[in-house]
Amino acid sequence: MRLIHTSDWHLGQTLHNFERGFEHQCFLDWLLATLVAEQADGLLVAGDIFDTANPSAAAQKQLYRFLQQAKASLPRLDIVMIAGNHDSAGRLEAPRPLLDALGIRVIGQVPRLDGGEIDLDALVLPLHGASGEIAAWCLALPFLRPGDVPRTDQAEDPYREGIALLYQQVLQVALARRRPGQAIVAMGHCHMVGGTISAESERRIVIGGSEALSADVFGPAIAYAALGHLHKAQKVGGQEHVRYCGSPLPLSFAEVDYRHQVLRVDLAGEALREVSALPVPRAVELLRVPKQPAPLEAVLSAIKALELPAGLAPPAQPYLEARVRLAAPEPALRSILETALQSLPVRLAKIETSSTRQAGEVASALSLDELASLQPDDIFKRLYRDRYGEEAPDPFLAAFAELSLLPTAKAAV
Template identity: 50%
Template sequence: MRLFHTSDWHLGQNLHGQERDFEHGCFLDWLLRQLGLEKPDVLLIAGDIFDTVNPPVKAQERLYDFIVSAHEQQPALTIVMIAGNHDSGSRIELPAPLMRRLRTHALGRVLWLDDGQLDAERLLIPLPDASGEIAGWCLALPFLRPAEVTGAHLGDNYLRGIGQVHEWLIEAANAKRKPGQALIAISHAHMAGGSVSEDSERSLIIGNAEALPASLFGPSISYVALGHLHKPQKVNGEERIRYSGSPIPLSFSEISYQHQILDITLDGETLLSVEPRLIPRAVNLQRLGPAPLSDILSQLADLPNIDLLADLQRQPWLEVRVRLDEPQPDLRQQIETALQGKAVRLVRIAAEYAGSGGRDGADDSGQLIELDQLTPQELFSRAWLDSYGSAVDEQTLKDFALLLQDVQQESEQP
């Protein structure tokens, strides 16, 4: 059996106010071609399909057009997609009855039976191979929110509730499968030891007990397809537990590595190979600085001029980071003037001061902090420190986490 593993599409994402629909369209066209050429049995999409719980119509059209095109091109292809922490689980599942006709399984939430047992049956997806025989089972684990895995039957410990869900689902899968059938888990979670992209990965749970242990996936699981972390990586060096990473760089901190999907081959229960398939970058992200303003203006002057025959949608996104000795009220004007006629699209100017001496709006190093660079817990911690003159305690952070979780769940309602 052969599978493609991908995740973190973030359809509908904006880069500092600039939409990325062209880039997502290029990726989906490339992925469709790869499916047509290689003809894998299964496509796994491990969460964060959309960038927000209420994605724009264009982003939803991208997803459903892709699914229809993939099915028309390869009617035997099975697609399994789960909700991530950026997604609304109920929105992901809303068209599920229609998508099943296209051999696409959309799982957004875990549900519980009246007796308090996990409804494991809906989370176990049969995976046929090219001959039509069931070669494996997919254990679908959408992002598990605290309200879904705590309560009367599971207690109030979030990590313990997650562990119980994994244990019950794996037990049900082992009872269902026949000899030689592989178990493939697809999950959206932050695994302990994973390398994080700070600028674009929203913290899953506030507090210290966020990262999950790889031991949740025992040796009976042949492969674990993970989503959430945007950099392709193994978990604890294990070949069978992987993040595929995002298909495009979602922030300027993600431009230093090649984005990819993973091509997985199994023989029965045995994992034979995991091969990366590198995704062409439709639009480059370019960062200048940090450097003094005079150096930045010189670098801007050296940028290539606009080619009127070139596709303007492929012009690089540009971030400029300037180091200042004193305020420059006309900083943006100077930079925009220097960029006139240049083949780049400016999306962000970041300024930092050397030796700011505690200037308002700067951190201890003198770097200016923008709101879009801070997580909700960081904003809360800074506000607490400003108001009370001391660091926020752990219990207050946990209480804030619960309040934030309630707000996020309310915002998910379609």
């Protein structure tokens, strides 16, 4: 049996206010062609299908068009989607009657019976092989909130141990259903202990990371665990069968040098045979200019030296992050950079500024009493001195004083 594992599409996401519908459509077109070329039996989408709980109509249309095309191209394809922490469980499940009729299973939230008990049977879904017979059982658990998991009042960490208990409960259902030669596959949208995060693009599920699960949750009875949430593809705890596939698109400039992928998962009977990475083509490049922060003059020289393909339509033009190291504030920085870029087929998405002040020169912390005694202009002077290593110039002090006289500024102060 062959499965394609993907997650964290974040349809509708913008990158520094630039719409990314073109890139998402390129990925979905590629994924559709890949499903056909690989003759996949199942597609597992492990959460964060949308970027927000209230996605745009265009983002929703992209999803449902893709699902329709996938089923038209591969009628026997099993598709299982679970909600992530970015998704609205209710919104994702709203078209469920129609999707069920197409053989597309969506689990947005933990279902419950009339008495309030968790409907464990509804979380265990069959996956069919090329013959049309059941080849595996899927434990399809969406992102779990504290109210979704069984109560474990005596546990040291009721939330985390409740998640582990729920996986054990649905596993027991799957073990009771399966026949010899049928594998068990788990899905989850969660943060695993030791998982490597992608800076700037991931939202912590629980402050402090106390939700992080051990890979032991997915024991030897589970042939493969298809996870979502972390945007870098990785094995969990070094285990071959517990994997994040990562996001298919770079979601921040921190991922500029990382090649995104989906995973091809081949099962042989009850066991995992092989996991292979299928690199996702990057429809729009991300550029960091220069590679390391540099003075403005060096940044402008690097921009001038850019070699960019001609004839790209605006949605396909690269995004650029300018990395400027300043000795003093430069109010006209954006205007200067936009002027340098105006004739180039590139989009200025982000300006990263840093100070030339030497690392390690950190001002001493203030006590609460000392902080309470400071006036707003005292705080401004201190911040300027901490960042640039010198006193704020008179024009900046005058501008700050004028700003502080505005009604909104007074209310904030």
